[in-house]
Amino acid sequence: MNVNVLLEPAVDLPRLQKILDELGHLGRVDTIRGWDKKTQAQLYEAARGFRLITLDDFVPSSMEPLHEVIHHGKNTLPSFSHFQKRFCKPEGDAKELIGYNHQQMQWATGPGYFVVHPSETEGEVDIDYLRVPATKPAAWPPIKDNDHGFGRLVYGGMVDVMRGVSQHVSVGRARKNGKFIDAWFVLCREDPTTN
Template structure:
Protein backbone atom coordinates (compact mmCIF):
# COMPACT_ATOMS: atom_id res chain seq x y z
CA UNK A 1 0.00 0.00 0.00
CA UNK A 2 1.37 3.41 -0.94
CA UNK A 3 1.13 5.97 1.86
CA UNK A 4 3.25 8.68 0.20
CA UNK A 5 0.59 11.28 0.97
CA UNK A 6 1.75 11.07 4.62
CA UNK A 7 5.42 11.54 3.67
CA UNK A 8 5.36 14.64 1.45
CA UNK A 9 6.10 17.47 1.80
CA UNK A 10 6.58 16.71 5.52
CA UNK A 11 6.28 13.42 7.41
CA UNK A 12 2.84 13.17 9.02
CA UNK A 13 3.78 10.46 11.49
CA UNK A 14 0.54 10.45 13.55
CA UNK A 15 -1.58 9.81 10.42
CA UNK A 16 0.91 7.27 9.05
CA UNK A 17 0.98 5.37 12.36
CA UNK A 18 -2.83 5.30 12.53
CA UNK A 19 -3.11 3.79 9.04
CA UNK A 20 -0.37 1.25 9.77
CA UNK A 21 -2.17 0.21 12.96
CA UNK A 22 -5.40 -0.30 11.00
CA UNK A 23 -3.80 -2.36 8.21
CA UNK A 24 -3.38 -6.10 8.52
CA UNK A 25 0.08 -7.69 8.55
CA UNK A 26 0.29 -8.13 4.78
CA UNK A 27 -0.71 -4.51 4.19
CA UNK A 28 1.94 -3.27 6.63
CA UNK A 29 4.54 -5.52 5.04
CA UNK A 30 3.72 -4.31 1.54
CA UNK A 31 3.96 -0.71 2.77
CA UNK A 32 7.36 -0.94 4.46
CA UNK A 33 8.87 -2.80 1.49
CA UNK A 34 8.21 0.29 -0.60
CA UNK A 35 10.26 2.57 1.67
CA UNK A 36 13.65 3.42 0.19
CA UNK A 37 16.72 5.11 1.63
CA UNK A 38 15.42 8.71 1.61
CA UNK A 39 12.09 7.74 3.16
CA UNK A 40 13.67 5.64 5.88
CA UNK A 41 16.17 8.36 6.79
CA UNK A 42 13.36 10.93 7.07
CA UNK A 43 11.15 8.56 9.07
CA UNK A 44 13.97 7.81 11.49
CA UNK A 45 14.41 11.50 12.29
CA UNK A 46 10.65 12.06 12.54
CA UNK A 47 10.25 9.08 14.88
CA UNK A 48 12.51 10.51 17.59
CA UNK A 49 10.34 10.73 20.70
CA UNK A 50 7.13 9.98 18.75
CA UNK A 51 6.21 6.44 19.89
CA UNK A 52 8.43 5.48 22.83
CA UNK A 53 9.47 1.92 22.11
CA UNK A 54 10.08 -0.85 24.63
CA UNK A 55 11.03 -4.52 24.57
CA UNK A 56 7.30 -5.32 24.54
CA UNK A 57 7.11 -3.91 20.99
CA UNK A 58 9.50 -6.63 19.86
CA UNK A 59 8.17 -9.55 21.91
CA UNK A 60 4.65 -9.10 23.39
CA UNK A 61 4.50 -9.53 27.19
CA UNK A 62 2.41 -12.74 27.15
CA UNK A 63 4.97 -14.57 24.97
CA UNK A 64 6.74 -17.50 26.64
CA UNK A 65 10.55 -17.54 26.97
CA UNK A 66 12.34 -18.88 23.87
CA UNK A 67 9.17 -18.52 21.75
CA UNK A 68 10.16 -16.90 18.46
CA UNK A 69 8.68 -13.61 17.27
CA UNK A 70 9.51 -12.69 13.67
CA UNK A 71 10.01 -9.12 12.43
CA UNK A 72 10.20 -8.73 8.65
CA UNK A 73 12.77 -6.17 7.56
CA UNK A 74 13.64 -3.90 4.67
CA UNK A 75 17.03 -2.17 4.68
CA UNK A 76 18.60 0.50 2.48
CA UNK A 77 21.21 -1.73 0.82
CA UNK A 78 21.13 -1.90 -2.99
CA UNK A 79 20.63 -5.69 -2.91
CA UNK A 80 19.62 -8.39 -0.42
CA UNK A 81 17.44 -5.76 1.22
CA UNK A 82 14.77 -8.14 2.59
CA UNK A 83 15.54 -10.04 5.80
CA UNK A 84 14.10 -11.02 9.16
CA UNK A 85 15.15 -10.32 12.69
CA UNK A 86 13.91 -13.04 15.01
CA UNK A 87 13.49 -12.28 18.70
CA UNK A 88 12.63 -14.14 21.90
CA UNK A 89 12.65 -13.70 25.63
CA UNK A 90 15.50 -15.46 27.45
CA UNK A 91 14.96 -18.07 30.11
CA UNK A 92 15.57 -16.71 33.60
CA UNK A 93 18.76 -18.74 33.85
CA UNK A 94 20.19 -17.22 30.66
CA UNK A 95 19.28 -13.60 31.32
CA UNK A 96 22.00 -11.41 32.79
CA UNK A 97 19.36 -8.71 33.07
CA UNK A 98 15.61 -9.35 32.89
CA UNK A 99 15.24 -6.19 30.76
CA UNK A 100 16.60 -7.86 27.64
CA UNK A 101 15.71 -10.02 24.65
CA UNK A 102 17.72 -12.35 22.42
CA UNK A 103 17.76 -12.59 18.65
CA UNK A 104 19.50 -13.19 15.35
CA UNK A 105 19.35 -12.13 11.68
CA UNK A 106 17.67 -14.55 9.31
CA UNK A 107 18.70 -13.68 5.75
CA UNK A 108 19.90 -15.05 2.42
CA UNK A 109 23.64 -14.66 3.08
CA UNK A 110 23.56 -16.12 6.59
CA UNK A 111 25.69 -19.05 5.40
CA UNK A 112 28.54 -16.59 4.79
CA UNK A 113 28.02 -13.83 7.34
CA UNK A 114 26.83 -16.00 10.20
CA UNK A 115 23.54 -15.56 12.05
CA UNK A 116 24.41 -12.19 13.55
CA UNK A 117 23.25 -12.94 17.08
CA UNK A 118 22.42 -10.01 19.36
CA UNK A 119 21.00 -8.98 22.74
CA UNK A 120 18.26 -6.33 22.90
CA UNK A 121 18.03 -3.85 25.76
CA UNK A 122 16.75 -0.32 26.48
CA UNK A 123 18.93 2.39 24.97
CA UNK A 124 20.55 5.23 26.88
CA UNK A 125 18.08 7.56 25.15
CA UNK A 126 14.60 7.40 26.64
CA UNK A 127 12.03 5.65 24.44
CA UNK A 128 14.60 3.89 22.24
CA UNK A 129 15.92 0.31 22.19
CA UNK A 130 19.35 -1.04 21.22
CA UNK A 131 19.92 -4.20 19.20
CA UNK A 132 23.41 -4.92 20.51
CA UNK A 133 25.77 -7.12 18.47
CA UNK A 134 28.56 -6.65 21.01
CA UNK A 135 26.83 -9.12 23.31
CA UNK A 136 26.27 -12.80 22.54
CA UNK A 137 23.19 -14.65 23.87
CA UNK A 138 23.69 -17.64 26.15
CA UNK A 139 20.54 -19.47 25.05
CA UNK A 140 18.25 -19.80 22.03
CA UNK A 141 15.23 -21.70 20.68
CA UNK A 142 16.12 -25.19 19.47
CA UNK A 143 15.33 -24.37 15.83
CA UNK A 144 17.69 -21.38 15.66
CA UNK A 145 21.20 -21.81 14.20
CA UNK A 146 24.16 -22.45 16.52
CA UNK A 147 25.14 -19.40 18.58
CA UNK A 148 28.21 -17.59 17.27
CA UNK A 149 29.83 -14.35 18.35
CA UNK A 150 30.40 -11.51 15.89
CA UNK A 151 34.16 -11.25 16.40
CA UNK A 152 35.38 -13.65 13.72
CA UNK A 153 35.28 -14.13 9.94
CA UNK A 154 32.76 -12.24 7.82
CA UNK A 155 30.55 -11.75 10.89
CA UNK A 156 33.17 -9.33 12.20
CA UNK A 157 32.93 -7.22 9.04
CA UNK A 158 29.12 -7.20 8.95
CA UNK A 159 28.11 -7.14 12.63
CA UNK A 160 31.28 -6.49 14.61
CA UNK A 161 31.16 -3.43 16.85
CA UNK A 162 27.59 -2.63 15.80
CA UNK A 163 24.50 -1.47 17.65
CA UNK A 164 21.18 -0.76 15.92
CA UNK A 165 19.28 2.07 17.61
CA UNK A 166 15.53 1.53 17.24
CA UNK A 167 12.64 4.01 17.30
CA UNK A 168 8.91 3.34 17.20
CA UNK A 169 6.67 4.20 14.24
CA UNK A 170 3.46 2.32 15.13
CA UNK A 171 2.30 -0.66 17.18
CA UNK A 172 3.93 -3.16 14.78
CA UNK A 173 6.48 -1.07 12.88
CA UNK A 174 9.85 0.20 14.10
CA UNK A 175 12.79 1.84 12.38
CA UNK A 176 16.49 1.56 13.12
CA UNK A 177 19.83 3.11 12.26
CA UNK A 178 23.11 1.26 12.51
CA UNK A 179 25.92 2.58 14.70
CA UNK A 180 29.46 1.15 14.55
CA UNK A 181 32.03 1.85 17.22
CA UNK A 182 29.83 4.66 18.52
CA UNK A 183 29.34 6.44 15.16
CA UNK A 184 26.06 6.41 13.26
CA UNK A 185 26.27 5.02 9.72
CA UNK A 186 24.18 6.02 6.71
CA UNK A 187 22.32 2.73 6.99
CA UNK A 188 18.69 2.42 8.01
CA UNK A 189 16.13 -0.39 8.12
CA UNK A 190 12.48 -0.82 9.00
CA UNK A 191 10.90 -3.78 10.82
CA UNK A 192 7.33 -5.08 10.81
CA UNK A 193 6.33 -7.46 13.60
CA UNK A 194 4.38 -10.58 12.74
CA UNK A 195 2.02 -11.68 15.49
CA UNK A 196 3.55 -14.72 17.21
CA UNK A 197 1.87 -18.06 16.60
CA UNK A 198 0.31 -19.86 19.53
Protein backbone atom coordinates in the same frame (compact mmCIF):
# COMPACT_ATOMS: atom_id res chain seq x y z
CA MET B 1 -0.07 0.26 0.13
CA ASN B 2 1.51 3.47 -1.13
CA VAL B 3 1.57 5.97 1.73
CA ASN B 4 4.16 8.30 0.17
CA VAL B 5 1.69 11.19 0.32
CA LEU B 6 2.19 11.06 4.12
CA LEU B 7 5.96 11.35 3.76
CA GLU B 8 6.32 14.55 1.70
CA PRO B 9 7.15 17.32 2.17
CA ALA B 10 7.26 16.35 5.85
CA VAL B 11 6.42 13.06 7.53
CA ASP B 12 2.87 12.97 8.96
CA LEU B 13 3.60 10.36 11.63
CA PRO B 14 0.22 10.44 13.40
CA ARG B 15 -1.64 9.65 10.16
CA LEU B 16 0.97 7.11 9.09
CA GLN B 17 0.74 5.38 12.48
CA LYS B 18 -3.06 5.20 12.23
CA ILE B 19 -2.95 3.69 8.73
CA LEU B 20 -0.26 1.15 9.68
CA ASP B 21 -2.21 0.16 12.80
CA GLU B 22 -5.35 -0.40 10.71
CA LEU B 23 -3.65 -2.45 7.99
CA GLY B 24 -3.27 -6.20 8.29
CA HIS B 25 0.14 -7.83 8.52
CA LEU B 26 0.61 -8.35 4.77
CA GLY B 27 -0.36 -4.75 4.06
CA ARG B 28 2.16 -3.48 6.61
CA VAL B 29 4.96 -5.65 5.19
CA ASP B 30 4.13 -4.55 1.63
CA THR B 31 4.17 -0.91 2.77
CA ILE B 32 7.54 -1.01 4.53
CA ARG B 33 9.14 -2.87 1.62
CA GLY B 34 8.36 0.16 -0.55
CA TRP B 35 10.39 2.55 1.62
CA ASP B 36 13.76 3.56 0.17
CA LYS B 37 16.82 4.96 1.94
CA LYS B 38 15.61 8.57 1.85
CA THR B 39 12.22 7.59 3.28
CA GLN B 40 13.73 5.46 6.04
CA ALA B 41 16.15 8.25 7.02
CA GLN B 42 13.24 10.75 7.15
CA LEU B 43 11.15 8.34 9.22
CA TYR B 44 13.99 7.76 11.65
CA GLU B 45 14.42 11.47 12.31
CA ALA B 46 10.67 12.10 12.52
CA ALA B 47 10.22 9.19 14.97
CA ARG B 48 12.55 10.69 17.59
CA GLY B 49 10.36 10.81 20.73
CA PHE B 50 7.17 10.14 18.73
CA ARG B 51 6.14 6.68 19.96
CA LEU B 52 8.20 5.46 22.86
CA ILE B 53 8.97 1.77 22.49
CA THR B 54 9.97 -0.94 24.94
CA LEU B 55 11.05 -4.56 24.74
CA ASP B 56 7.34 -5.49 24.68
CA ASP B 57 7.10 -4.01 21.17
CA PHE B 58 9.54 -6.67 19.99
CA VAL B 59 8.30 -9.59 22.10
CA PRO B 60 4.91 -9.10 23.78
CA SER B 61 4.98 -9.62 27.55
CA SER B 62 2.49 -12.51 27.20
CA MET B 63 5.05 -14.65 25.35
CA GLU B 64 6.83 -17.51 27.09
CA PRO B 65 10.65 -17.63 27.13
CA LEU B 66 12.26 -18.98 23.94
CA HIS B 67 9.04 -18.46 21.92
CA GLU B 68 10.09 -16.86 18.63
CA VAL B 69 8.62 -13.57 17.39
CA ILE B 70 9.44 -12.68 13.78
CA HIS B 71 9.93 -9.14 12.51
CA HIS B 72 10.05 -8.73 8.72
CA GLY B 73 12.59 -6.16 7.61
CA LYS B 74 13.69 -3.95 4.76
CA ASN B 75 17.10 -2.28 4.85
CA THR B 76 18.78 0.33 2.68
CA LEU B 77 21.40 -1.95 1.12
CA PRO B 78 21.45 -2.12 -2.68
CA SER B 79 20.81 -5.89 -2.65
CA PHE B 80 19.62 -8.56 -0.19
CA SER B 81 17.47 -5.87 1.41
CA HIS B 82 14.70 -8.17 2.70
CA PHE B 83 15.41 -10.06 5.92
CA GLN B 84 13.94 -11.07 9.25
CA LYS B 85 15.05 -10.37 12.78
CA ARG B 86 13.84 -13.10 15.11
CA PHE B 87 13.46 -12.30 18.79
CA CYS B 88 12.54 -14.10 22.00
CA LYS B 89 12.78 -13.80 25.74
CA PRO B 90 15.64 -15.80 27.26
CA GLU B 91 14.96 -18.28 30.02
CA GLY B 92 14.89 -16.87 33.54
CA ASP B 93 13.91 -13.39 34.65
CA ALA B 94 16.09 -11.42 32.24
CA LYS B 95 15.31 -7.78 31.48
CA GLU B 96 16.59 -8.22 27.93
CA LEU B 97 15.68 -10.07 24.75
CA ILE B 98 17.81 -12.19 22.45
CA GLY B 99 17.71 -12.68 18.71
CA TYR B 100 19.41 -13.20 15.37
CA ASN B 101 19.19 -12.17 11.71
CA HIS B 102 17.51 -14.61 9.35
CA GLN B 103 18.46 -13.73 5.77
CA GLN B 104 19.74 -15.01 2.41
CA MET B 105 23.43 -14.29 3.07
CA GLN B 106 23.45 -15.98 6.47
CA TRP B 107 25.71 -18.72 5.10
CA ALA B 108 28.43 -16.07 4.62
CA THR B 109 27.74 -13.51 7.35
CA GLY B 110 26.63 -15.88 10.08
CA PRO B 111 23.43 -15.49 12.05
CA GLY B 112 24.31 -12.11 13.55
CA TYR B 113 23.19 -12.86 17.09
CA PHE B 114 22.34 -9.94 19.38
CA VAL B 115 20.99 -8.93 22.79
CA VAL B 116 18.20 -6.33 22.99
CA HIS B 117 17.94 -3.81 25.81
CA PRO B 118 16.61 -0.31 26.49
CA SER B 119 18.73 2.42 24.94
CA GLU B 120 20.36 5.28 26.82
CA THR B 121 17.67 7.51 25.28
CA GLU B 122 14.29 6.94 26.90
CA GLY B 123 11.76 5.30 24.57
CA GLU B 124 14.38 3.82 22.25
CA VAL B 125 15.70 0.24 22.17
CA ASP B 126 19.17 -1.04 21.25
CA ILE B 127 19.78 -4.20 19.23
CA ASP B 128 23.29 -4.87 20.48
CA TYR B 129 25.65 -7.04 18.40
CA LEU B 130 28.50 -6.44 20.85
CA ARG B 131 26.86 -9.09 23.02
CA VAL B 132 25.60 -12.53 22.06
CA PRO B 133 23.12 -14.65 24.03
CA ALA B 134 24.15 -17.66 26.10
CA THR B 135 21.05 -19.67 25.10
CA LYS B 136 18.62 -19.86 22.19
CA PRO B 137 15.59 -21.76 20.93
CA ALA B 138 16.52 -25.22 19.61
CA ALA B 139 15.46 -24.37 16.03
CA TRP B 140 17.79 -21.35 15.75
CA PRO B 141 21.26 -21.76 14.20
CA PRO B 142 24.33 -22.31 16.40
CA ILE B 143 25.40 -19.23 18.36
CA LYS B 144 28.46 -17.50 16.92
CA ASP B 145 30.11 -14.28 18.01
CA ASN B 146 30.25 -11.31 15.65
CA ASP B 147 34.00 -10.77 15.90
CA HIS B 148 35.26 -13.30 13.35
CA GLY B 149 34.96 -14.06 9.63
CA PHE B 150 32.82 -12.12 7.18
CA GLY B 151 30.23 -11.56 9.91
CA ARG B 152 32.69 -9.20 11.62
CA LEU B 153 32.42 -6.82 8.65
CA VAL B 154 28.62 -6.82 8.88
CA TYR B 155 27.87 -7.06 12.60
CA GLY B 156 31.17 -6.30 14.37
CA GLY B 157 31.04 -3.25 16.62
CA MET B 158 27.40 -2.58 15.74
CA VAL B 159 24.36 -1.46 17.72
CA ASP B 160 21.05 -0.73 15.97
CA VAL B 161 19.09 2.06 17.67
CA MET B 162 15.33 1.57 17.26
CA ARG B 163 12.46 4.07 17.32
CA GLY B 164 8.72 3.42 17.22
CA VAL B 165 6.45 4.22 14.26
CA SER B 166 3.29 2.18 15.02
CA GLN B 167 2.17 -0.82 17.08
CA HIS B 168 3.94 -3.21 14.69
CA VAL B 169 6.47 -1.04 12.84
CA SER B 170 9.79 0.33 14.09
CA VAL B 171 12.67 2.06 12.32
CA GLY B 172 16.35 1.68 13.14
CA ARG B 173 19.72 3.18 12.35
CA ALA B 174 23.03 1.38 12.65
CA ARG B 175 25.82 2.66 14.87
CA LYS B 176 29.28 1.15 14.28
CA ASN B 177 32.04 1.58 16.83
CA GLY B 178 30.04 4.33 18.54
CA LYS B 179 29.25 6.38 15.38
CA PHE B 180 26.04 6.41 13.38
CA ILE B 181 26.45 5.29 9.78
CA ASP B 182 24.23 5.85 6.73
CA ALA B 183 22.34 2.59 7.14
CA TRP B 184 18.66 2.41 8.13
CA PHE B 185 16.03 -0.32 8.20
CA VAL B 186 12.41 -0.85 9.12
CA LEU B 187 10.88 -3.80 10.94
CA CYS B 188 7.30 -5.08 10.98
CA ARG B 189 6.34 -7.46 13.79
CA GLU B 190 4.31 -10.48 12.85
CA ASP B 191 1.76 -11.15 15.58
CA PRO B 192 2.95 -14.37 17.22
CA THR B 193 0.81 -17.35 17.99
CA THR B 194 0.74 -18.30 21.64
CA ASN B 195 0.95 -22.11 21.28
